[in-house]
Amino acid sequence: MNIAEQSENTTFSLSGSVGAVHDMLGQGSGQGSFATASADKSVSRHLWPETPESLAPRPAPIAYTFASFDGRTVIEKWTGVLGSFELLLNSVPGCTYVVNATLTYDTEADRSVTRTALIPAGLSATIGAVPLDATNLVLDLAFKGVFSDEHHRFEWNTPLGQWAGGVRQIDLSGVWPGSTSALDVQSGNAR
Numbered sequence: 155m156n157i158a159e160q161s162e163n164t165t166f167s168l169s170g171s172v173g174a175v176h177d178m179l180g181q182g183s184g185q186g187s188f189a190t191a192s193a194d195k196s197v198s199r200h201l202w203p204e205t206p207e208s209l210a211p212r213p214a215p216i217a218y219t220f221a222s223f224d225g226r227t228v229i230e231k232w233t234g235v236l237g238s239f240e241l242l243l244n245s246v247p248g249c250t251y252v253v254n255a256t257l258t259y260d261t262e263a264d265r266s267v268t269r270t271a272l273i274p275a276g277l278s279a280t281i282g283a284v285p286l287d288a289t290n291l292v293l294d295l296a297f298k299g300v301f302s303d304e305h306h307r308f309e310w311n312t313p314l315g316q317w318a319g320g321v322r323q324i325d326l327s328g329v330w331p332g333s334t335s336a337l338d339v340q341s342g343n344a345r
Contacts, residue, residue: 157197157198157199159195159196159197160195160196160197160198161195161196163195164193164194164195164196164197165193165195166191166192166193167190167191167192167193169190170189170190170207189206189207190206191206229314229315236286236319236320237286237320238282238283238284238285238320239284239285239286239288239313239317239321239322240280240281240284240320240321241257241280241281241282241284241322241324242278242279242280242321242323242324243255243271243273243278243280243281243295243324243326244278244323244324244326245273245274245275245276245277245326245327246325246326246327248276248327248329249275249326249327249328249329250275250276250330251275251297251298251328251329251330251334252272252275252297252298253272253273253295253296253297253298253326254271254272254298255270255272255273255279255281255293255294255296256270256293256294257269257270257271257281257291257292257293257294258290258291258292258294259284259289259290259291259292260288260289260290261285261287261288261289267288284313286314286320287314288313289311289312289313290309290311291309291310291311291313292308292309293308293309294307295307295308295324295326295336295345297326297328297334299330299331300331304328304334306334306335306336306345307345308324308336308343308345310322317340318340322338322339322340323338323339324336324338324339325339
């Protein structure tokens with residue numbers, strides 16, 4: 155059974171004998187069925203077996219995941235209420251570079267916001283309280299050198315749909331005067 159509400163305050167009911175419905179929901183050891191299925195508003199439903207008072211001819215392999223929506227934006231792996239986004243910039247042990255971080259993003263008020271952080275070698279910094287309506291996030295990282303800096307960039311168009319749990323961690327590494335790298339821990343993307 156797969157049920158999705160398409161309007162607010164919708165109710166769905168499935169009725170039948172207790173044992174048969176219990177088995178249908180995968181909580182019993184027998185074969186299950188239902189007598190009736192009803193909804194009072196707009197519901198997308200997929201039942202197996204699809205007809206009342208019948209048994210499924212064979213087991214059906216089923217896999218599913220949960221997602222929520224904010225307007226048309228899909229929020230994958232949603233786990234709870236989000237107040238804001240948080241970006242953790244972690245200079246991993248052994249990193250000897252000082253890093254200047256600049257985060258820019260747009261908000262629904264059509265204003266561009268710029269936030270900065272300085273990450274000393276071996277320490278971390280957090281850019282928190284990034285609003286949930288932030289879009290077009292760009293993180294520019296400058297690993298400070300004597301004559302020139304080494305740069306890395308990450309971009310997220312809609313973090314609401316990309317930052318599971320509202321947090322993103324970037325690991326910073328490199329030993330001066332060697333090369334540097336930045337790793338988006340959640341996605342595995344390295345720069």
